[in-house]
Amino acid sequence: MxxxxxxxxxxxxxxxxxxxxxxxxxxxxxxxxxxxxxxxxxxxxxxxxxxxxxxxxxxxxxxxxxxxxxxxxxxxxxxxxxxxxxxxxxxxxxxxxxxxxxxxxxxxxxxxxxxxxxxxxxxQRFTRAHQKAREIIASGELGKVLTFRTAFGHSGPEAWGINKTKSTWFFKKERSGFGVGGDLGIHKIDLLHYLLDDQIVQVSAFQGALHKVDENGEAIEVCDNLVCSLVTEKGRLGNAAFSWTYYGEEDNSTIVYCEKGIMKIYHDDEYQLQVIMQSGEKINYQLEAIQTNDNQTKSGxxxxxxxxxxxxxxxIVTGEDALRSLKVVIGIMEAAETKRVVTIETESLLYK
Missing domain, CATH: 3.40.50.720 (NAD(P)-binding Rossmann-like Domain)
Known part of the structure; x- marks a missing residue:
């Protein structure tokens, strides 16, 4: 049945x-x-x-x-x-x-x-490159993770939305809430938690509605660009950029810098995962191309x-995982609005 x-x-x-x-x-x-x-x-x-x-x-x-x-x-x-x-x-x-x-x-x-x-x-947890990267990090063969950077950007939801217009709900504050932060940013926050087996605990950020306009030609009510600095519970430092104004091609890349080398994910068209050892030795993995708005493959x-x-x-992604990522995005939005460093509350994550 x-x-x-x-x-x-x-x-x-x-x-x-x-x-x-x-x-x-x-x-x-x-x-x-x-x-x-x-x-x-x-x-x-x-x-x-x-x-x-x-x-x-x-x-x-x-x-x-x-x-x-x-x-x-x-x-x-x-x-x-x-x-x-x-x-x-x-x-x-x-x-x-x-x-x-x-x-x-x-x-x-x-x-x-x-x-x-x-x-x-x-x-993002379901792509083979991200799963392989998590395995390599967990194995310890590159030593401890020290720093990281990630980006997720494309030309915006009006190119992707069902009605292909600037009236998209993604541009409305009461409906999308966080603009590009809730659309693209939250994916990468969840990915960082997953890849690093860690949790973001402190953030600072800048945001802007730099270019997008709504159906009336007015600047949109939510951010179309967001850049942030992140600190994890285990003391790793990183930065992240989320954008709806990457007009040439989509960027969905992450770089993780470890004690013994570097890992580049979705940085190269041919090799979805590249490991560059301290010695200069390169290990290239051909796994599968990531989904983009123009290249819809099965997400899993x-x-x-x-x-x-x-x-x-x-x-594979629980409600608790999602709440953890939501708290970070809310913290990022608060940091951008108040121009302060925000500490993410983690005590109440395991909601009873």
Whole structure:
């Protein structure tokens, strides 16, 4: 018997990632789409051979739906994901898990109450280059990590969004919350936690709406560029740049500097992972090209989510992981706004 899934929200992330990956998964045999714009859900159902729900309650009430992807815009995650969990569904929530710590904790509490799986789509953990890099760091063959730098930038959500216009919800403060920080930055914060097996505890940052304008030609309400300095619990120092104004090509690279050498990830077109030893010796790994907005490859997220349900395993990205990254992004935004160094509260991370 195959798994029946529901998807809430039929924007680009559903069209490009969730729907095609559910369709390709051998254990999924039916998808039900819900969007407040019925024409959008009907278009997805036609494209991927699924059904349409007229209301979100229909998804919650359907006893055959085992799992739900919450692909709504950021400000709705705490409503839909919480209700889906409390309706007895496993949930894959898009990132960021929510716009506030309190809302994230509501979702985590719902997960605990329901006993269902909650996974959050921090998809950088799933690339082979990042997994290999984590292995090499953990092995200690490069010695301790000392410093790092990372970047994530492309030409902006209006080139990616479903309606390809400057009216995109990503540009609205009440909906996207953190601008490029919540869109691209949070991915890299989660990646750093994963790669380094560490946690960011102090941040400083600068932000700006340098170039993007909305549908009225006004500067957008959220940042299109964000640069930050980061300190981890284990004392590593690093910096990060997140941008919606990298107009020539996407940058999704990370460099980790260790005692015995350097690791470059997604820095070279041919070799997705390069290790340069202190001696000058180079070890090149050809793994797989990273997903970009122009090159949609399978992310592995849906397969991992379905496997967690099927095999009753802990999801690769838990709600706690997502809350940890959210706290850092909130701290970065606060640092940029107040021009102060902000310490991230970590005591309450393990939400009971």
């Amino acid at each position: 195959g798994i029946k899934v529901g998807i809430i929200g039929c924007g680009s992330i559903t069209k490009m990632r969730h729907a095609p990956e559910y369709s390709a998964n051998p254990y999924v045999d039916e998808i039900v789409f819900y969007d407040r714009n019925l024409d959008r859900s009907e278009a997805m159902a036609a494209m991927f051979g699924g059904m349409v729900a007229e209301s979100v309650e229909e998804l919650y009430a359907d006893p055959d739906i085992v799992a739900i992807s919450d692909c709504s815009s950021n400000e709705h995650h705490h409503v839909f994901s919480t209700q889906a969990l409390l309706s007895g569904k496993h949930v894959l929530c898009e990132k960021p898990i929510s716009l506030t710590v309190e809302y994230a904790q509501e979702i985590l509490a719902a997960q605990k109450t329901s006993g269902k799986k909650l996974m959050v789509d921090h998809n 997220v849906i397969d991992a989510f379905i496997d967690a349900i099927r095999l009753d395993q802990e999801p």
